[in-house]
Amino acid sequence: NIQGLLEATHQKLSYVFTSARALDHLDPNIFTRQSMLIFSDNLYIKPAKRIDTEIIFESSIKQYNLKLPEQTITELLKLVDGHTQYLLFALISLRESNPNINADEIFSFLKNDERISLQSEELWESLTSQEQEILLKVKTKKKLTDEEIKQADYLIKTGFFDPKTLKIFSPIFDYFVKTKEDERKKEKSSSDFSKKENLLLTFLESNKNQICEREQIIESVWPEAESLGVTDWAIDRLVARVRNKLKDHDKNYEIVTVKTRGYKLVSRD
Incomplete structure (x- = not known):
C-alpha cells in the first residue's frame, strides 16, 4: 500500500x-x-548537542519555576549529555527534593534517583544481548574486534558510545553500565538471579498457576517506579531473562505468556 x-x-x-x-x-x-x-532511508538520532540541550534547559526551568546555581547547571548539562529525558527527570527531581544542590553533589543525587534509574534501565533493556555485551566491554576499555564493531552499528549510530575513544555517553548511563558489570560478576560467581529477576520469580512462585497481570508485576518488581510508569518492553525483557535462567536451574516449572493479560508460572509437561 x-x-x-x-x-x-x-x-x-x-x-x-x-x-x-x-x-x-x-x-x-x-x-x-x-x-x-x-x-526508505534510516535516520538515527543521537543525544542533543550542547547548544540544543541548553535551549531545552532554559525553557524547562521556566516551566518548572526552578533556579539553580551556575556551577550546578554546568555539571547537570555535562551529566545528562544531551539526553532530553534525563534532563527533564533531573529537573523534576531537583525541584521536588533539592533545588539548592551543589555541583559536587549532583551526580550522587542523580545516579540514585528513581526516575533516572528507571530511564537508564529502559535504555539498557532496549538493547539486544549482543549490544549489552559490547557496552560492558566498552566500559572496560577493551578494544573491539571488527565483528563487534559491525554488531555495534546501532550503538554507534545512536550515540551510545564513541568507537574512537570507547567512551559511553552520559556519566549517568556510564555508571549504570558499571552496575550491570558488577551484577554480571556476582552472577558468574554465584549463578544467582539478579535482584529484579529474583523479585519477579518470587512473585510468580507465590502465585503459581495464576495469571499475574502486568500491573501486579510492576507493583511487585518496581514498587519505587509504579507511579512513573514501566514500559511493556522492560517487563518483557525481564521475563525473557528469567525464562532463560530457569532452564539452567533445577526448576520444574516455566513461565507462559497469557496474551493481553500477563504471565503465569506453570509446571513443566
Missing part, C-alpha cells in the same frame, strides 16, 4: 516513521531489508 501511494503521487509523497529500531529489525518477515532499501 505504501509503495502504491508513492507511485500514485509520482514519488512526491514522504513518510516519517519514528521507532527505536529500523522497521526491518522490528519485523523482518514483513519489512524485508531489500524492500526497505527501495523506498
Whole structure:
C-alpha cells in the first residue's frame, strides 16, 4: 500500500516513521531489508548537542519555576549529555527534593534517583544481548574486534558510545553500565538471579498457576517506579531473562505468556 501511494503521487509523497529500531529489525518477515532499501532511508538520532540541550534547559526551568546555581547547571548539562529525558527527570527531581544542590553533589543525587534509574534501565533493556555485551566491554576499555564493531552499528549510530575513544555517553548511563558489570560478576560467581529477576520469580512462585497481570508485576518488581510508569518492553525483557535462567536451574516449572493479560508460572509437561 505504501509503495502504491508513492507511485500514485509520482514519488512526491514522504513518510516519517519514528521507532527505536529500523522497521526491518522490528519485523523482518514483513519489512524485508531489500524492500526497505527501495523506498526508505534510516535516520538515527543521537543525544542533543550542547547548544540544543541548553535551549531545552532554559525553557524547562521556566516551566518548572526552578533556579539553580551556575556551577550546578554546568555539571547537570555535562551529566545528562544531551539526553532530553534525563534532563527533564533531573529537573523534576531537583525541584521536588533539592533545588539548592551543589555541583559536587549532583551526580550522587542523580545516579540514585528513581526516575533516572528507571530511564537508564529502559535504555539498557532496549538493547539486544549482543549490544549489552559490547557496552560492558566498552566500559572496560577493551578494544573491539571488527565483528563487534559491525554488531555495534546501532550503538554507534545512536550515540551510545564513541568507537574512537570507547567512551559511553552520559556519566549517568556510564555508571549504570558499571552496575550491570558488577551484577554480571556476582552472577558468574554465584549463578544467582539478579535482584529484579529474583523479585519477579518470587512473585510468580507465590502465585503459581495464576495469571499475574502486568500491573501486579510492576507493583511487585518496581514498587519505587509504579507511579512513573514501566514500559511493556522492560517487563518483557525481564521475563525473557528469567525464562532463560530457569532452564539452567533445577526448576520444574516455566513461565507462559497469557496474551493481553500477563504471565503465569506453570509446571513443566
